[in-house]
Amino acid sequence: GENVEQHPSTLSVQEGDSAVIKCTYSDSASNYFPWYKQELGKRPQLIIDIRSNVGEKKDQRIAVTLNKTAKHFSLHITETQPEDSAVYFCAASKGNDMRFGAGTRLTVKP
Amino acid sequence: ETGVTQTPRHLVMGMTNKKSLKCEQHLGHNAMYWYKQSAKKPLELMFVYSLEERVENNSVPSRFSPECPNSSHLFLHLHTLQPEDSALYLCASSQEGTYNSPLHFGNGTRLTVT
Numbered sequence: 001g002e003n004v005e006q007h008p009s010t011l012s013v014q015e016g017d018s019a020v021i022k023c024t025y026s027d028s029a030s031n032y033f034p035w036y037k038q039e040l041g042k043r044p045q046l047i048i049d050i051r052s053n054v055g056e057k058k059d060q061r062i063a064v065t066l067n068k069t070a071k072h073f074s075l076h077i078t079e080t081q082p083e084d085s086a087v088y089f090c091a092a093s094k095g096n097d098m099r100f101g102a103g104t105r106l107t108v109k110p
Numbered sequence: 111e112t113g114v115t116q117t118p119r120h121l122v123m124g125m126t127n128k129k130s131l132k133c134e135q136h137l138g139h140n141a142m143y144w145y146k147q148s149a150k151k152p153l154e155l156m157f158v159y160s161l162e163e164r165v166e167n168n169s170v171p172s173r174f175s176p177e178c179p180n181s182s183h184l185f186l187h188l189h190t191l192q193p194e195d196s197a198l199y200l201c202a203s204s205q206e207g208t209y210n211s212p213l214h215f216g217n218g219t220r221l222t223v224t
């Protein structure tokens with residue numbers, strides 16, 4: 001089955017700096033890659049997603065890149081703010097089988 | 111309002127108890143999921159129901175028994191659980207179609223097995 005690896009497990013940045021989280025996946029048939037943000041005590045919420053026919057997608061301060069050949073994808077957050085502090089999960093999906101990475105705890109220091 | 115409602119929010123049960131977790135989605139989706147979230151581990155896919163038919167069962171122990179009576183409701187029946195089953199259980203829904211779609215999660219049930 002699909003195996004998703006996510007790095008780093010924790011990330012601390014200064015407010016205004018950029019943050020990058022990287023994920024790799026094992027199943028070349030995976031074709032959908034969402035990213036979720038989970039604040040403490042809350043449910044995971046979708047922040048951005050990318051499909052396998054696209055290499056990059058951007059939404060304001062958030063961008064995701066996908067390298068299908070290397071089977072890795074990354075989340076980029078620019079101009080980080082304290083409210084970006086949360087746990088971020090990447091996922092890889094084919095059909096209705098969605099597998100998640102272990103998460104990255106991002107702390108943005110004011 | 112999340113669109114996916116889970117009850118109860120918290121549950122404490124002994125190893126010999128029987129309890130059920132409930133999930134209801136108001137988004138008109140046709141697929142529902144149970145995930146287990148433990149500390150410092152990836153979200154673990156437990157069960158998937160598509161159009162009320164179970165399509166995935168990831169070798170989950172038989173002490174967990176899902177039920178999907180219709181496309182809006184999903185249950186997880188629990189019996190003779192172990193302390194290591196303590197976790198946050200998340201329900202999610204999605205709209206299956208030609209293209210993959212994101213999962214919409216509920217707020218979860220925090221389960222503690224004593």
